[in-house]
Amino acid sequence: MTTQVQLFIDGEFVHSKSEKLIPVTNPATQEVIAQVPCATADEMAQAIASAKLAFQSWKETPVSERARLMMRFAVLLKEHQADIADIICRELGKTVEDAKGDVWRGIEVVEQAANIPSLMMGETVENVARSIDTYSYIQPLGVCAGITPFNFPAMIPLWMFPMAIACGNTFVLKPSEQDPMTVNRIAELFAEAGAPKGVLQVVHGGKEQVDVLLHHPDIKAISFVGSVNVGQYIYKTGTDNLKRVQAFAGAKNHMVIMPDANKQQVVNALVGASVGAAGQRCMAISVAVFVGSAAEWIPEVAAAIGKVRPGVYTDPNAAYGPQISPQARARVLSLIAKGKEEGATCLLDGSGVVVDGYPNGNWVGPTVFSNVTTDMTIYKEEIFGPVLTTMTVDSLDAAIGVVNASPYGNGTSIFTASGHAARKYQHEIEVGQVGINIPIPVPLPFFSFTGWKGSFYGDQHAYGKQAVRFYTETKTITARWFDDEVQASGPNMS
Ligand code: NAD
Numbered sequence: 001m002t003t004q005v006q007l008f009i010d011g012e013f014v015h016s017k018s019e020k021l022i023p024v025t026n027p028a029t030q031e032v033i034a035q036v037p038c039a040t041a042d043e044m045a046q047a048i049a050s051a052k053l054a055f056q057s058w059k060e061t062p063v064s065e066r067a068r069l070m071m072r073f074a075v076l077l078k079e080h081q082a083d084i085a086d087i088i089c090r091e092l093g094k095t096v097e098d099a100k101g102d103v104w105r106g107i108e109v110v111e112q113a114a115n116i117p118s119l120m121m122g123e124t125v126e127n128v129a130r131s132i133d134t135y136s137y138i139q140p141l142g143v144c145a146g147i148t149p150f151n152f153p154a155m156i157p158l159w160m161f162p163m164a165i166a167c168g169n170t171f172v173l174k175p176s177e178q179d180p181m182t183v184n185r186i187a188e189l190f191a192e193a194g195a196p197k198g199v200l201q202v203v204h205g206g207k208e209q210v211d212v213l214l215h216h217p218d219i220k221a222i223s224f225v226g227s228v229n230v231g232q233y234i235y236k237t238g239t240d241n242l243k244r245v246q247a248f249a250g251a252k253n254h255m256v257i258m259p260d261a262n263k264q265q266v267v268n269a270l271v272g273a274s275v276g277a278a279g280q281r282c283m284a285i286s287v288a289v290f291v292g293s294a295a296e297w298i299p300e301v302a303a304a305i306g307k308v309r310p311g312v313y314t315d316p317n318a319a320y321g322p323q324i325s326p327q328a329r330a331r332v333l334s335l336i337a338k339g340k341e342e343g344a345t346c347l348l349d350g351s352g353v354v355v356d357g358y359p360n361g362n363w364v365g366p367t368v369f370s371n372v373t374t375d376m377t378i379y380k381e382e383i384f385g386p387v388l389t390t391m392t393v394d395s396l397d398a399a400i401g402v403v404n405a406s407p408y409g410n411g412t413s414i415f416t417a418s419g420h421a422a423r424k425y426q427h428e429i430e431v432g433q434v435g436i437n438i439p440i441p442v443p444l445p446f447f448s449f450t451g452w453k454g455s456f457y458g459d460q461h462a463y464g465k466q467a468v469r470f471y472t473e474t475k476t477i478t479a480r481w482f483d484d485e486v487q488a489s490g491p492n493m494s
Contacts, residue, residue: 005036005180005204007043008187010050011197016043022177022206027093027322028312028361034091036180038205044212047201051143051170052218054198059140059168061196063117066166070114073162073193077107077186084154084185089313091179092153093321093361096313098277105442106158106186109463112445113162119468120167128478136476140168141220141244144471145213147174147234149226150324151280153182159449160223161190161200163467169220172201174213178324180204214238221471223462224248225282228382228454235457246458246470248451250382251410254287255439256399256425258416259294265437266297266415267304273413273439275305275366275386278320279332282455283411283433283440286383287372288390289399295392302347302368305388310363311355322362323385329362332385336367339378339389344369350386374402382408396421404430409452413439432456 005024006013016037024034039047058066077084085099094102122136146160153175161171175183187202203209213219214237221244224234231249238245255273257266273285290298311318323329336351350365364385372379372389379389393399403412413435414425422436432452435441443449448464450456460470 002032003034005034005184007037007039007047007204008184008200008202009043009047010201011191013184013188014043016040016204018043018205020205024091024178024180025325026090027324028355028358030326030360034181036177036204038177039203039209041212044203044209044216047172047203048143048212048216048218050198051172051201054196055140055142055170058165058170058196058199061168063120063168066168067114067116069194070110070116070162070166073190073195074107074110074114076189076193077103077110080185080189081107084182087182087185088153088179089321091181092150092324093313094277095318095321098320099313102152103154105152106155109155109158109445110162112463113166116166116468119465120472122474132478132480134476134478136474138167138468138472138474140472142169143172143218144169144221144223145172145174145219146223147210147213147226148176148183150176150178151277151282153179154186156225157183157186159225159462159467163463164221164223164471165195165199167468167471169471170199170201172203172213172219174203174205174209177204177206210234211237214243215241219243221245222247223470225462231457244470246460246462247456248282248449248462249455249457250384250408251282251284251451251455252287252379252382252406252408253283253285253411253413254289254399254403254406255285255412256289256396256403256414257291257294257297258396258414258418258421259292260417260421261294261415261437262417263297263300266294267301269413269415269439270301270388271304271308274388275308276320278310278323278364279386280324280384281440282451283442285413285439286387286389287379288388289402290390290392291396291399292394298370298390298392299347301388301390302370305366305368306348308366309355310353310365310386312358312361320386323364324362326362328384329364332364332383332387335378335381335383335385336387339369339372339376342376342378343371344373344376344378344389345371374405396424400425400428404428407454410455411435411441411451413437413441
């Protein structure tokens with residue numbers, strides 16, 4: 001019998017009564033490794049009610065105690081980084097190093113959450129009027145919820161609940177049904193770190209369970225990371241229900257390559273940034289825009305990308321793993337076919353790649369297109385596979401024009417030796433995270449993850465100071481204390 005993934009409600013791992021189960025598969029073999037239940041309406045209600053009750057005492061827990069919980073949690077996550085990574089490898093197929101990185105980037109957010117006392121400082125001004133002071137406090141909202149995607153099953157849940165809980169909120173997390181086991185292990189460690197019961201709840205399922213969170217009056221804020229269509233739905237439905245929402249969505253990230261860049265650095269950067277993690281990264285570089293004579297390097301880039309191969313996580317030579325599901329693979333393959341049909345030049349075609357001994361894996365080999373134009377489907381759609389599309393323009397202005405016309409704005413980078421070109425690019429580009437000779441510029445957690453345009457709906461972003469603003473309210477107090485010895489004057493009618 002396959003294991004059923006448990007729910008984490010009111011401080012206990014519980015077996016769901018749901019009859020609706022979704023298989024969790026090893027994407028390298030299709031072996032069913034667990035069944036994830038879609039939490040029943042009662043179980044959803046219990047999770048939210050327990051989080052609501054826990055909020056009453058958690059919000060009164062001193063900020064220094066909340067910080068210490070995060071310190072203990074970070075230590076446990078570090079101790080168990082390898083075993084969490086092993087779960088990621090089995091349910092998502094990432095390489096071991098990549099899976100460890102997934103956990104590590106989450107740990108960095110927990111370390112940041114341990115700084116919560118200084119992050120929650122308000123503002124003060126003395127003598128705003130004679131003998132009157134104004135000061136502000138930051139207070140938690142209540143029960144917050146998180147809905148996360150499959151591609152970073154450790155990092156993205158850890159973007160959310162540690163910051164929310166450190167701020168004094170309680171949290172209901174609905175991880176991806178495609179790789180739900182990673183979060184259960186993380187929740188177990190959070191409890192072991194001393195999290196009081198009810199502070200974190202983990203419910204499993206899909207749209208139906210998300211809809212409960214979106215409509216429930218006791219959920220005050222929703223954090224979402226996932227695809228564009230779902231992100232728009234979450235943002236519209238959540239705000240329609242008068243909730244605070246931050247929704248991080250899909251992306252199409254461009255790297256601009258100037259002819260004065262260091263060729264070898266460009267080639268090395270493009271290999272990892274385009275096909276690493278099987279292209280299943282919201283910050284992957286999926287479009288390389290070569291300016292002028294830099295276009296001569298395209299064949300060399302394709303040759304370097306052609307040297308990497310997908311494989312199973314137990315193979316130390318595998319550069320990346322499978323796509324998450326047969327459907328995801330079929331979608332990537334159909335987009336590759338569409339690219340050829342619409343006239344792009346396929347310099348490297350990974351459609352037929354197989355991995356010895358794993359005939360049923362969701363493999364897609366590295367793929368590179370040139371002569372891509374902005375009207376092609378492979379340019380317009382997020383492929384979310386190991387596919388690099390390349391295009392050529394004749395000036396930096398033209399490259400900036402292409403990037404700024406994209407509806408997405410998650411990340412971008414420029415490779416150049418010119419400070420002037422880099423400065424112009426960082427200033428004029430309408431994208432929220434910019435790398436200069438850095439292909440994937442994901443900010444560390446003392447900054448925030450600041451996607452723009454169609455890659456983000458909301459205003460306050462994930463982690464850093466913006467997360468504290470998202471998960472809190474500001475209370476501003478204006479105070480006067482009378483001197484008992486001075487006689488009160490008459491009423492002030494002004
Ligand atoms: P997805 O949108 O299919 O699923 C995300 C979450 O939403 C899951 O928990 C899922 O159960 C839930 N969901 C799915 N359909 C739903 C519906 N109709 N109504 C309500 N909830 C629904 O995304 P995915 O395939 O798991 O993840 C890949 C996507 O996530 C890519 O588009 C990628 O770019 C994006 N992503 C974005 C960022 C970012 O920071 N911008 C980071 C990581 C991933």
